[in-house]
Amino acid sequence: MGNTTPKPLIDTSLQHRPVASRQYCPVSNSGVERRTSAPPISIDSPRFHPHAKGKNIRLDAQLRRATRKSSFCNGITFSQRPVRLYEKVRLRLSGVHTGWSGALRFGFTSIDPSELAIADIPKYACPDLVTRPGYWAKALPERLAMRDNVVAFWADRNGRVFYSINDGEAILFHCGLSVGCPLWSIIDIYGITQEITLLGRCSDNLTH
Numbered sequence: 001m002g003n004t005t006p007k008p009l010i011d012t013s014l015q016h017r018p019v020a021s022r023q024y025c026p027v028s029n030s031g032v033e034r035r036t037s038a039p040p041i042s043i044d045s046p047r048f049h050p051h052a053k054g055k056n057i058r059l060d061a062q063l064r065r066a067t068r069k070s071s072f073c074n075g076i077t078f079s080q081r082p083v084r085l086y087e088k089v090r091l092r093l094s095g096v097h098t099g100w101s102g103a104l105r106f107g108f109t110s111i112d113p114s115e116l117a118i119a120d121i122p123k124y125a126c127p128d129l130v131t132r133p134g135y136w137a138k139a140l141p142e143r144l145a146m147r148d149n150v151v152a153f154w155a156d157r158n159g160r161v162f163y164s165i166n167d168g169e170a171i172l173f174h175c176g177l178s179v180g181c182p183l184w185s186i187i188d189i190y191g192i193t194q195e196i197t198l199l200g201r202c203s204d205n206l207t208h
Contacts, residue, residue, distance in 0.1 A: 045200045046079040046089055046185060052113035053077050054121055057189065065094065066187070067195040072100040073123040075189035078113035082182035088152040089185045095195025096147040102191030103145035106153055107137030107161060107174070110181035125188035136161065137186050138174050145193055155183060 047063035054074040058067050068075040083089060093104070105125040111134045122128035129135040140151065144165050153163040159177040162170040177183065189196055 046081060046083060046198060048198065049078040049080045049113045049184075052116050052121065054123070054188075055118070065195065065197045066189055067095065068189045068193075072102070072191050075193075076121055076125055076129070077187045077189065078109070079185040081184070083108070083155070083185050085155055085157050085179060085183075088154045089187075090150060090152045090199040091187065092197045092199060093145060093147055093149050093151065093193060093195075094197045096145065096192050097194045098192055100191045101142070102139065103142045104140045104151070104193040104196070105137050105186075105188035105190050106140065106151070106163075107135070107186050108155055108177055108183040109136070109186050110134040110178055110183055112182075113184055124190065125186055129186065129188075134178070134181075135186065136174060136177050137188065139190075140193075142192065145191075150199065153185075155179065 048059050048066050050059065050063055053059070053066070054068075054076040056068045056070050056074040057077055058069050059065065063080060066075075066077050079089070089106075107125070107130075109129075125135075125137045126139060130137050140163070144151075150166050151163060152167070153161060153173065155161050155177050157179055158175075159179050160175050161173040161177065163173050164170050187196065
């Protein structure tokens with residue numbers, strides 16, 4: 001009896017992958033690895049990277065809103081800075097178009113988006129990006145991709161990624177991140193998801 005902490009829900013599509021334990025990060029376009037330390041991280045909430053983005057993405061002047069202007073793909077975006085462990089990336093699904101199928105994909109990468117050339121950014125996060133070393137992402141179930149829903153996602157020190165909808169229960173999304181490296185967020189504005197708006201910090205953004 002007594003108070004107990006509720007266990008997070010588990011995404012039934014989860015496929016376990018072992019968590020990498022090496023404290024090294026791959027260098028893009030190179031066959032070598034290097035030891036890195038995380039660059040200084042601003043206390044400001046994440047914004048979109050202004051240059052590393054799919055060809056159909058348009059950003060507002062504040063780098064908070066990303067809109068896919070045409071088609072259903074070429075909508076990959078990245079955060080402008082690394083995201084800390086347990087820091088929640090919060091976004092609102094501000095534009096949904098029911099004429100397509102599939103929905104938002106999101107996750108993390110240990111590859112600095114600033115090092116990517118435009119030609120390196122594929123049409124799809126899944127499967128194109130996630131088959132490369134240093135990228136982890138999955139699709140949000142389409143039934144949850146409703147207009148104005150607030151999605152939050154974060155990584156923990158065990159290499160697991162969780163998400164929540166409208167500040168509800170934490171759902172285990174996937175495993176296997178290499179947490180010894182800086183991690184940038186990936187958000188692929190795909191399918192019925194046409195526009196997202198990054199939200200500011202909330203009081204529990206760094207709750208362990």
